[in-house]
Amino acid sequence: MAVARRTSRDIRSESRLVVMRALLAAGESTRNELADETGLSPGTVSTIVGDLLKGGIVVETGLISGNIGRPTTGLRMDPDRGRIVGVYADVEEAYFEAIVFDAALGELARIEVQADVRLDDADEIIDRIVSTLDAALERAKANCVDVLGVGLLLPGGMQRPVKAAAAVPNAIWLHLDRLRDRLGLPVVVDNPLKAIATGELWVGAGRRYANLVTVNLGIGVGAGIVQDGTVMRGASNTAGEWGHTLLAFEGRQCQCGRKGCVEAYVGAAGIQQTLAEIDPDHPLASAGLRECVLGLAAAVANGSPDPAAAATIERTAHYLGAALADLVAVINPEAIILNGWMAEAFDRMLPTIRQRVLDDSPGEAAVGLVIEDHVVGGLIGIAAVTLERFLRDIGLVTTKTLPAL
Amino acid sequence: MAVARRTSRDIRSESRLVVMRALLAAGESTRNELADETGLSPGTVSTIVGDLLKGGIVVETGLISGNIGRPTTGLRMDPDRGRIVGVYADVEEAYFEAIVFDAALGELARIEVQADVRLDDADEIIDRIVSTLDAALERAKANCVDVLGVGLLLPGGMQRPVKAAAAVPNAIWLHLDRLRDRLGLPVVVDNPLKAIATGELWVGAGRRYANLVTVNLGIGVGAGIVQDGTVMRGASNTAGEWGHTLLAFEGRQCQCGRKGCVEAYVGAAGIQQTLAEIDPDHPLASAGLRECVLGLAAAVANGSPDPAAAATIERTAHYLGAALADLVAVINPEAIILNGWMAEAFDRMLPTIRQRVLDDSPGEAAVGLVIEDHVVGGLIGIAAVTLERFLRDIGLVTTKTLPAL
Numbered sequence: 001m002a003v004a005r006r007t008s009r010d011i012r013s014e015s016r017l018v019v020m021r022a023l024l025a026a027g028e029s030t031r032n033e034l035a036d037e038t039g040l041s042p043g044t045v046s047t048i049v050g051d052l053l054k055g056g057i058v059v060e061t062g063l064i065s066g067n068i069g070r071p072t073t074g075l076r077m078d079p080d081r082g083r084i085v086g087v088y089a090d091v092e093e094a095y096f097e098a099i100v101f102d103a104a105l106g107e108l109a110r111i112e113v114q115a116d117v118r119l120d121d122a123d124e125i126i127d128r129i130v131s132t133l134d135a136a137l138e139r140a141k142a143n144c145v146d147v148l149g150v151g152l153l154l155p156g157g158m159q160r161p162v163k164a165a166a167a168v169p170n171a172i173w174l175h176l177d178r179l180r181d182r183l184g185l186p187v188v189v190d191n192p193l194k195a196i197a198t199g200e201l202w203v204g205a206g207r208r209y210a211n212l213v214t215v216n217l218g219i220g221v222g223a224g225i226v227q228d229g230t231v232m233r234g235a236s237n238t239a240g241e242w243g244h245t246l247l248a249f250e251g252r253q254c255q256c257g258r259k260g261c262v263e264a265y266v267g268a269a270g271i272q273q274t275l276a277e278i279d280p281d282h283p284l285a286s287a288g289l290r291e292c293v294l295g296l297a298a299a300v301a302n303g304s305p306d307p308a309a310a311a312t313i314e315r316t317a318h319y320l321g322a323a324l325a326d327l328v329a330v331i332n333p334e335a336i337i338l339n340g341w342m343a344e345a346f347d348r349m350l351p352t353i354r355q356r357v358l359d360d361s362p363g364e365a366a367v368g369l370v371i372e373d374h375v376v377g378g379l380i381g382i383a384a385v386t387l388e389r390f391l392r393d394i395g396l397v398t399t400k401t402l403p404a405l
Numbered sequence: 406m407a408v409a410r411r412t413s414r415d416i417r418s419e420s421r422l423v424v425m426r427a428l429l430a431a432g433e434s435t436r437n438e439l440a441d442e443t444g445l446s447p448g449t450v451s452t453i454v455g456d457l458l459k460g461g462i463v464v465e466t467g468l469i470s471g472n473i474g475r476p477t478t479g480l481r482m483d484p485d486r487g488r489i490v491g492v493y494a495d496v497e498e499a500y501f502e503a504i505v506f507d508a509a510l511g512e513l514a515r516i517e518v519q520a521d522v523r524l525d526d527a528d529e530i531i532d533r534i535v536s537t538l539d540a541a542l543e544r545a546k547a548n549c550v551d552v553l554g555v556g557l558l559l560p561g562g563m564q565r566p567v568k569a570a571a572a573v574p575n576a577i578w579l580h581l582d583r584l585r586d587r588l589g590l591p592v593v594v595d596n597p598l599k600a601i602a603t604g605e606l607w608v609g610a611g612r613r614y615a616n617l618v619t620v621n622l623g624i625g626v627g628a629g630i631v632q633d634g635t636v637m638r639g640a641s642n643t644a645g646e647w648g649h650t651l652l653a654f655e656g657r658q659c660q661c662g663r664k665g666c667v668e669a670y671v672g673a674a675g676i677q678q679t680l681a682e683i684d685p686d687h688p689l690a691s692a693g694l695r696e697c698v699l700g701l702a703a704a705v706a707n708g709s710p711d712p713a714a715a716a717t718i719e720r721t722a723h724y725l726g727a728a729l730a731d732l733v734a735v736i737n738p739e740a741i742i743l744n745g746w747m748a749e750a751f752d753r754m755l756p757t758i759r760q761r762v763l764d765d766s767p768g769e770a771a772v773g774l775v776i777e778d779h780v781v782g783g784l785i786g787i788a789a790v791t792l793e794r795f796l797r798d799i800g801l802v803t804t805k806t807l808p809a810l
Contacts, residue, residue, distance in 0.1 A: 008449070011416035044413070211640055223735070227632065234737020235616055238770040245731035248654045249670075249724070258730075258765050265654075319654070325663075326650035330628070330735055332639020360663050365643040 012048070013398040014229060015040055016391075019048045020057065021202055023077050024105060028061055030072045049075060055396050056081050057103070077104035082148035083140065084386050086379035087133050089125065090155055092219075094118055096128050098136035099379045103148065105203060105387065107380075109140035122175045130182055148390040149186040151382030152179070153195050155220060188389045192216055192378045193240045196339050197224025197231045198388070199381030205337050205374055212335040213327050214376075215242070217320075217342035219289060221263045225331055243267065247323055262326075265319040268293050268342065274315055279308035290341070297345035317349040321356025328361040328369060335370040343373050417453070418803040419634060420445055421796075424453045425462065426607055428482050429510060433466055435477045454480060460801050461486050462508070482509035487553035488545065489791050491784035492538050494530065495560055497624075499523055501533050503541035506788045508553065510608060514545035527580045535587055553795040554591040556787035557584070558600055560625060593794045597621055597783045598645045601744050602629025602636045603793070604786030610742050610779055617740040618732055619781075620647070622725075622747035624694060626668045630736055648672065652728055667731075670724040673698050673747065679720055684713035695746070702750035722754040726761025733766040733774060740775040748778050 015038075022037045023029055031049055035042045052058035061074035079102035088097040094115035100108045113132050119125050133150065137143075180187045190198075197214045200206045205214075206226055214224040221243035225232040232239045243263035244256050251260030252273065264270045268289040275296065276285040284292045299309040324336060336357075338346070346353065350371065358366045391397040420443075427442045428434055436454055440447045457463035466479035484507035493502040499520035505513045518537050524530050538555065542548075585592045595603075602619045605611045610619075611631055619629040626648035630637040637644045648668035649661050656665030657678065669675045673694040680701065681690040689697045704714040729741060741762075743751070751758065755776065763771045796802040 008413075008416060011413060225735075227637065232632065232736075234770070235739040235773065236737060236768075236770055238768055239735065239737040241734040241737075241767040241770070244767040245650070245734045246653075246727060247651055249652050249656075249727060251654075256767060258767075322651060322654060326731075327735070329646040329650045330630075330644065330732070331637075332641060332644040332646075334640040362646040362649040362661060362663075363641075363643055365639070365641055365646065368640065 010398050012051075013396070015044060016048050016051065016396055017229065017388075017399075019045060020052065020077065020391075021207065023058065023075060024203060025207055028064075028074050028076045030064060030074060032072060034075070051396065055391075055394055057391070057396065079104040079106055082390075083108070083137075083142045083146045084148055084151065084383045084390075085133055085136060086151045086153060086381075086383040086386070087129055088153040088379055088382075089129050091119060091125055092155070096132040097379065098132045099377075099383070100136050100140035100142055101380070101383045103387070105380060105383055108142065109136055111136040111139060122178075126175065126179050126182060129179060133183070144185070147185050149188060149386040150183060151195070151379075151386035152176075152187060152189045153192060153378050153382040154189060155192055186386075186389065186393070188382070188386045190382055190385050191222075192340075192381075193222040193224045194231055194233065194237070195378045195381030195385055196376055197226050197240070197381070198384045199376035199378070200224070200337060200374070201226055201229065201231060202384040202387075203380060204376040205335060205372075209333070209335040209370070211331070211333045212337060213331055213333045214337045214339055215324065215327070215343075217266065217338060217340040217346070219268045221267045221340075223327060225333075242323070242327055245323075245326060247319060262319075262323040266316060266323060270319075271296070271312060271316050274319075275308060275312040278311050278315075282308050284309070293342055293345055297348075301348060313346075313349060314352065317346065317352040318356050320346065320349075321353040322360050324353065324371070325357045325360030325366065328357060328366050332365050334368070335372065337372060337374045339374060339376065343375075347373060415803050417456075418801070420449060421453050421456065421801055422634065422793075422804075424450060425457065425482065425796075426612065428463065428480060429608060430612055433469075433479050433481045435469060435479060437477060439480070456801065460796075460799055462796070462801065484509040484511055487795075488513070488542070488547045488551045489553050489556065489788045489795075490538055490541060491556045491558060491786075491788040491791070492534055493558045493784055493787075494534055496524060496530055497560070501537040502784065503537045504782075504784045504788070505541050505545035505547055506785070508792070510785060510788055510792065512785075513547065514541055516541040516544060527583075531580065531584050531587060534584065538588070549590070552590050554593060554791040555588060556600070556784075556791035557581075557592055557594045558597055558783050558787040559594060560597055591791075591794065591798070593787070593791045595787055595790050596627075597745075597786075598627040598629045599636055599638065599642070600629075600783045600786030600790055601781055602631050602645070602786070603789045604781035604783070605629070605742060605779070606631055606634065606636060607789040607792075608785060609781040610740060610777075614739040614775070616736070616738045617742060618736055618738045619742045619744055620729065620732075620748075622671065622743060622745040622751070624673045626672045626745075628732060630738075647728070647732055650728075650731060652724060667724075667728040671721055671728060675724075676701070676717060676721050679724075680713060680717040683716050683720075687713045689714070698747055698750055702753075706753060718751075718754060719757065722751065722757040723761050725751065725754075726758040727765050729758065729776070730762045730765030730771065733762060733771050737770050738774070740777065742777060742779045744779060744781065748780075752778060 018038050022034055031045050035045045058075055059078040061076055063071040064074040065071045081103035084101045086099045096113040099110045111132055200214050210228055212226045216222050223240040223242040225240050244261045246260050247262045247265050248260040252264040253259055254261035254264040272292045284295045296309045299306040300313050354371055388399050392399055423443050427439055436450050440450045463480055464483040466481055468476040469479040470476045486508035489506045491504050501518040504515045516537055605619050615633055617631045621627050628645040628647040630645050649666045651665050652667045652670050653665040657669040658664055659666035659669040677697045689700045701714045704711040705718050759776055793804050797804055
């Protein structure tokens with residue numbers, strides 16, 4: 001990759017993104033308020049708003065009377081510019097979900113499908129994706145021609161081809177052309193880490209922190225890194241794979257093929273393994289992963305006399321705190337936002353996690369650090385990625401770092 | 406920290422930095438060549454060159470006849486715009502070094518001082534810094550009034566105040582005001598990680614890679630992260646402290662207070678500890694740290710029959726490769742540049758290190774990764790930081806992320 005030069009087009013692009021995100025946050029706003037909110041000059045805001053009006057992204061909403069001065073024209077993102085569909089395909093768990101959003105990232109309709117058989121064939125998977133998407137569009141009373149883009153959220157993708165058996169989720173990555181042909185629509189694919197980070201940037205904590213890390217906790221664990229209004233992707237879109245950094249050299253076998261990864265200790269399977277080490281006969285040690293983690297959290301929350309559950313949660317909090325301290329050491333963010341279905345399960349452990357992060361982070365790096373739970377869904381995140389892609393296609397932004405799909 | 410908005414001033418600043426770095430690389434250049442080299446438009450380059458001429462940073466060198474077209478005006482950074490002094494103070498080893506650079510980062514004179522006593526008193530340390538700097542200026546026949554700024558390079562600073570005894574290097578950080586008063590000059594302070602990364606950006610690999618990580622290997626180890634022309638500093642200037650991320654949970658005691666840090670395995674003391682684990686009676690196990698590491702490397706290079714040395718170097722290469730894979734997972738850079746006095750000692754192990762990085766990195770993240778040795782000195786790096794600070798003071802750049810010193 002050649003060294004990227006930021007041009008005046010890029011700075012216009014960045015300013016447009018800043019204005020659009022501020023508009024989304026406000027719902028309705030005016031040029032003056034946007035200038036105040038963004039720190040951009042009124043002249044720059046006027047120019048940008050002109051570009052966005054011309055691109056049909058923003059609409060005027062009539063005159064607004066403020067406390068002082070003349071009435072000014074209200075502005076908002078135009079929800080009816082089109083529709084964006086986010087589709088989540090968790091092939092491993094045969095779970096599919098689609099949400100139709102308007103162009104202001106408002107949710108219009110949602111469909112969830114739990115298939116009762118494991119899908120092993122790419123054609124079957126593509127069929128499910130298409131039918132879930134169609135059902136969601138129908139529920140939203142939306143027409144295909146209004147769809148600006150489809151964002152496909154795929155977990156996984158981190159298996160090393162040589163070491164691990166080819167996992168099914170990866171199979172889909174190899175058949176995106178077929179999916180695109182079937183849909184006849186622009187398709188953007190990304191993993192939950194990047195999608196959640198993009199979601200925080202557009203509709204979440206990205207408004208409050210210039211440098212933040214989103215941490216996704218579930219079967220898989222990983223991070224999304226936001227720096228100065230941009231999601232860091234790295235040379236080949238794998239930046240943020242903190243779940244596959246070392247917790248213990250030559251430690252537990254991780255599903256990715258490496259030994260000792262963070263995921264092998266704080267991912268759901270890792271937590272179950274910790275429980276089995278503490279009490280091999282515990283009933284949750286042989287339960288499903290989700291049932292196990294939620295069961296452990298519930299036992300601790302209820303104050304049940306279950307010392308193995310308490311010890312597992314406690315030990316996991318230390319693993320997680322230590323692993324988060326590694327992110328603090330390398331990235332030194334202002335905030336870490338915990339996300340994913342397991343984040344809530346660890347809610348009560350936040351003080352322990354915070355203390356461990358503070359103890360293990362270098363120097364004063366974690367002193368001002370905010371650690372908080374937040375739930376920006378992966379699907380609104382992939383919708384934001386898809387919106388960025390559409391904005392790029394119509395020439396309004398230059399975001400270069402989207403995966404070349 | 407409020408969310409930073411990039412303004413048109415910032416983009417001008419970035420373009421100016423790009424042009425100055427291209428000029429430094431070329432030595433002498435023309436407006437057209439700079440436009441070709443940087444990808445900026447000829448109009449933008451002309452404007453920028455005008456600003457730099459006005460600021461006295463660049464000078465015209467007369468007409469240059471090219472192969473085609475009319476002769477054009479040559480340009481170069483003006484070395485005589487002033488002097489920049491980089492001072493390295495390794496208080497722990499009582500070692501002081503100062504280099505006087507011209508304003509085009511050319512070295513004019515160097516002084517090295519090895520004190521024969523350990524300095525424990527801040528006044529003594531400040532005296533040494535001032536006298537080393539004065540001696541270097543004298544050798545360079547430079548006058549104090551010509552000095553644009555002094556860059557002070559201080560190792561360490563990562564000790565956690567609570568856990569570790571207050572180390573002497575930190576003491577200096579507390580007395581910078583006194584040093585500034587003594588010198589009567591602008592002083593910029595930074596650690597070697599940030600300085601080396603800034604050096605690569607100005608005069609090294611930063612020209613070839615948009616996203617790179619510099620890794621410093623010595624008594625301490627750490628990283629500098631360069632993303633799109635900027636050194637990542639984080640919320641409190643500690644980004645890049647990879648040396649204090651986990652290699653092994655609850656593993657070896659690190660000097661920073663944490664257990665199991667990368668530095669405790671691949672720093673010089675960690676290597677000696679590995680040797681002592683393999684062969685406690687090995688003569689190098691009780692030698693000085695530098696002597697130990699260089700001795701081990703020499704033994705392996707010479708093919709001496711020293712199985713303990715070979716095993717130590719081999720095991721360290723695996724520790725280092727695994728720890729570098731963690732950087733690949735989180736940052737996903739195009740290149741990792743090894744630096745510091747120990748980098749050379751591991752030269753012969755590069756194939757082992759590379760293979761381990763490839764094996765341990767997630768997915769395909771390390772497939773296109775370049776790992777190479779490079780020696781951009783810390784002092785030219787801190788001089789580049791100082792130059793940036795001077796450029797900011799005269800209004801030519803807006804670089805916001807320098808430590809507030």
